Amino acid sequence: MKRIVLLFVALFSILSGCTKKEATRTSGIDTIDNTTHFSSTYFNYGFSFSKAKLISTIDGQGYDISLYVNTDNLPYRLTLQSDNLRPSFYKVGDFADEPAAKTAFDNLKTVTVQQWQDMADPVTDNQVWIFRSGSSNYTKIRIVSTINEPGQSVDYGECTFQWVYQPDGSSTFPGK
Numbered sequence: 001m002k003r004i005v006l007l008f009v010a011l012f013s014i015l016s017g018c019t020k021k022e023a024t025r026t027s028g029i030d031t032i033d034n035t036t037h038f039s040s041t042y043f044n045y046g047f048s049f050s051k052a053k054l055i056s057t058i059d060g061q062g063y064d065i066s067l068y069v070n071t072d073n074l075p076y077r078l079t080l081q082s083d084n085l086r087p088s089f090y091k092v093g094d095f096a097d098e099p100a101a102k103t104a105f106d107n108l109k110t111v112t113v114q115q116w117q118d119m120a121d122p123v124t125d126n127q128v129w130i131f132r133s134g135s136s137n138y139t140k141i142r143i144v145s146t147i148n149e150p151g152q153s154v155d156y157g158e159c160t161f162q163w164v165y166q167p168d169g170s171s172t173f174p175g176k
Contacts, residue, residue, distance in 0.1 A: 025052045026165045029144060032067045033158040046083060049131070049139045049165040057083075064133055069148065069157040070121065077122035078148050078157045080141075084134030087116035092128040092140075101126040105142040105162065111171040123159055139165045140173060 032047050032054065045054040046063025055063035063083050070077045082088040090113040095101035105128050113130060120129050120141075127143040140163065147158040164173055 024050070026167055027163060028052065029160065029162045030054075031158060031160040032065070033147075034067045034069055034154075034156065036154065049133065049163060050137065050167065052165075062134075064139070065120075065131065067123075067157050067159050068119075069155040071155060076148060076150070076155055078124075078146055078159060080120035080123055080129070080131075080159070082119070082131070082134075086132075086134070087118050088132045088134075089117045089120040090115070090130040090132075091117070091120065092130060094124070095126040095128070098126060098144075101128060101142055104128050105140060108140050109173050111138045111140075111173075135169070137166055137169050138171060138173075139163050 030047060032045060034044060036042050036044055041058060043056050043058040044066055046057050046066035047053070048055045048061070048063050050064070051061070055061045057063060057066060065080045065082055068079045068081050070079050080089065092108060093104060095104055108128065108130075111130055113132075116132060120131075123143055123146060125143055125145055129141045129143070131139040131141055133139070142162040144160040144162055146160075147156065149156045166173055
């Protein structure tokens with residue numbers, strides 16, 4: 001009986017000590033919007049490429065991009081803005097349709113940028129952008145779809161994007 005109990009304890013110790021840590025993804029398709037939330041203060045969610053998830057704009061974890069509806073002029077425009085206080089966006093191009101944008105995105109292997117922009121403006125379907133984080137890591141972004149709708153009190157914006165993040169800081173994206 002004592003052997004069986006010891007065997008179960010040993011087996012339980014081995015199994016409970018084996019926790020598998022999932023690697024953070026470095027690519028995907030995600031969506032951000034400009035919905036305002038409230039807890040003790042108002043906040044939105046931005047997206048972090050290094051963490052591969054939505055991050056609250058007030059919790060101090062450092063999001064990379066957030067979506068903003070620019071209402072300065074008609075028609076209103078969607079923009080992506082960064083949290084790193086430096087010009088961080090470069091538009092590779094606007095493409096006529098999804099297959100052309102997807103081909104350009106897939107063929108983009110190296111970052112070569114002369115002039116960075118403060119924000120991605122305007123953001124529309126079938127664009128390809130390069131983003132440079134505050135730690136000089138690069139992400140290529142393909143705009144899959146956007147929603148830009150007038151609201152009663154706040155205009156609503158949404159952006160679905162495909163992305164590939166280069167975590168090692170090099171200017172070359174891995175091939176498929």
